[in-house]
Amino acid sequence: MKKIAKLLSVIVLANLTLIACAQDKKEVKNTTETVSKTVKQEPLAMSKDTLDARILADMQKEIIKQKVELTKEALTAVAKTQNLLVEIDKGNTKTAIKKGKELIGDLEVLLAKDPSLALVPVNVTFQKDEFVADINTVNETTKLAKEAMNKGYYRVASDLLKDLRSEMVINTFLIPTATYPEAIKAAVVALEANDTDLAKAILINVLNTVVVEKVVLPLPVLKAEQMIIEAATIDAKDHENVKQVIALLSNAEYQLQLAEALGYGKKDKDYLMLSKAIKELKKSVKAKKDSKSKFDKLKSDIKDFQKRLFPRKNAKKQ
Numbered sequence: 001m002k003k004i005a006k007l008l009s010v011i012v013l014a015n016l017t018l019i020a021c022a023q024d025k026k027e028v029k030n031t032t033e034t035v036s037k038t039v040k041q042e043p044l045a046m047s048k049d050t051l052d053a054r055i056l057a058d059m060q061k062e063i064i065k066q067k068v069e070l071t072k073e074a075l076t077a078v079a080k081t082q083n084l085l086v087e088i089d090k091g092n093t094k095t096a097i098k099k100g101k102e103l104i105g106d107l108e109v110l111l112a113k114d115p116s117l118a119l120v121p122v123n124v125t126f127q128k129d130e131f132v133a134d135i136n137t138v139n140e141t142t143k144l145a146k147e148a149m150n151k152g153y154y155r156v157a158s159d160l161l162k163d164l165r166s167e168m169v170i171n172t173f174l175i176p177t178a179t180y181p182e183a184i185k186a187a188v189v190a191l192e193a194n195d196t197d198l199a200k201a202i203l204i205n206v207l208n209t210v211v212v213e214k215v216v217l218p219l220p221v222l223k224a225e226q227m228i229i230e231a232a233t234i235d236a237k238d239h240e241n242v243k244q245v246i247a248l249l250s251n252a253e254y255q256l257q258l259a260e261a262l263g264y265g266k267k268d269k270d271y272l273m274l275s276k277a278i279k280e281l282k283k284s285v286k287a288k289k290d291s292k293s294k295f296d297k298l299k300s301d302i303k304d305f306q307k308r309l310f311p312r313k314n315a316k317k318q
Contacts, residue, residue, distance in 0.1 A: 038135050039254045045247035046230050054226045055219070059126050059168055062215075074120045074177055077107050078207070081180060084187070085203050088196055096199075100188040107181045118178035119211060126170045130219055131163050131262070135254070138164060138261040164262055166219040174211045217306065220259035225302050227252040231285075232295035239288040246282055253278045265309045274302060 044051070080103050087096040111117060133141075141160050148157040183206035190199040231248035234241050253275055260271045277298050284291040 038257055039250055041134065041251065041254045043247060044251060045244045046227070050230075051223060051226055054229075055168070055222050058222065058226075059170070059217075062126075062170060062217075074110065074117045074175075077103065077110060077177060077180065078120075078175060080106075081184065081203060081207060084184070085200060085207075088191070088200055088203075093191055093194075093196065097188055097191050100184050100191070104181050104184050104188070107177065107184070111178060111181075118176065119174040120177055121172055121174050122210075123173040124170065125173075126168055128168055128219070129165055131166045135258050135261050138258065142261070142263075166258075166262060167264075168217045168219060168222065170215040170217070172213040172215075174213060176209060176211050179206055179209065218259045218262070218264040218309065220255040220262070221264065221302065221306050221309070224252040224255040224259075225299070225306070227255070228295070228298055228302065232292070232299065235285055235291055235295065239285075242285055242288065245285050249278050249282055249285070265305075270305050270308070274298070274305065277301060 080099070084096050084100055084103070087093075087099065131138075141164060145157040145160040148154070148160065183202055187199040187202045190196070190202065227248045231245045231252070234248070235245045256271060256274055256278075259265070265271070277294070281291060281294045281298060284294055
């Protein structure tokens with residue numbers, strides 16, 4: 001509710017700014033694209049707690065999938081790099097040089113044997129960032145933002161758009177072990193030149209380097225997926241709970257339209273294809289036909305759509 005209140009205040013501010021700062025009295029030409037008729041949002045037809053719990057369970061599965069089993073040798077190499085710092089702090093320069101050269105060889109052999117160990121996952125987390133609003137509010141907000149941009153009021157547009165997201169973000173933290181051999185070589189050279197401070201700085205820097213890989217999953221699409229799964233489960237029992245199944249499918253379609261309005265993916269044929277599939281499914285359900293194959297195809301299509309929209313990406317160093 002706080003976000004909606006904040007949004008409304010920003011919308012009012014945007015309107016006042018646009019009116020007050022206009023340099024002519026000509027009516028602003030409406031350049032907003034015509035949007036398809038929005039599906040009516042039905043009562044949820046399933047427990048919100050159940051919906052949230054299922055999405056959370058899916059996140060846990062995704063995290064487990066991305067948590068590649070840590071290779072013992074790779075973790076040992078990291079530990080040995082940390083031990084080099086201990087030897088330097090103790091004043092055992094010769095020992096540190098010897099162990100450093102041995103470690104360089106071990107790492108090069110390890111990476112040659114298994115190149116996938118160039119990035120070793122050490123932690124995976126996720127966060128939920130949900131904008132609670134309907135499609136009309138989203139469309140009105142984006143329309144105001146476009147008008148503000150066209151008039152050069154970039155800060156107003158930024159304030160309007162910054163909260164327009166509804167997503168789960170999975171962060172995978174990885175150690176770039178591929179950078180270790182060169183760093184250790186440089187540290188050994190520094191030690192051989194009796195520059196222990198430089199050697200320590202090099203090792204500390206490489207040990208503190210973490211790569212963050214982000215995967216963004218749109219909440220409306222995740223919700224639509226769970227609603228379709230629930231509708232399929234109910235329909236498979238006896239084909240008698242038609243109203244509940246239709247309500248779930250209508251809500252799933254609404255969530256997909258919300259995802260499109262929020263800008264997840266282009267306004268392209270994928271959304272249109274899913275919308276058509278849901279409409280065909282509704283007809284089948286209303287006729288009390290066996291809709292299992294249609295449900296299975298829709299579930300597969302929405303999963304594929306999600307993967308196309310948000311593949312694993314955005315790895316960056318910290």
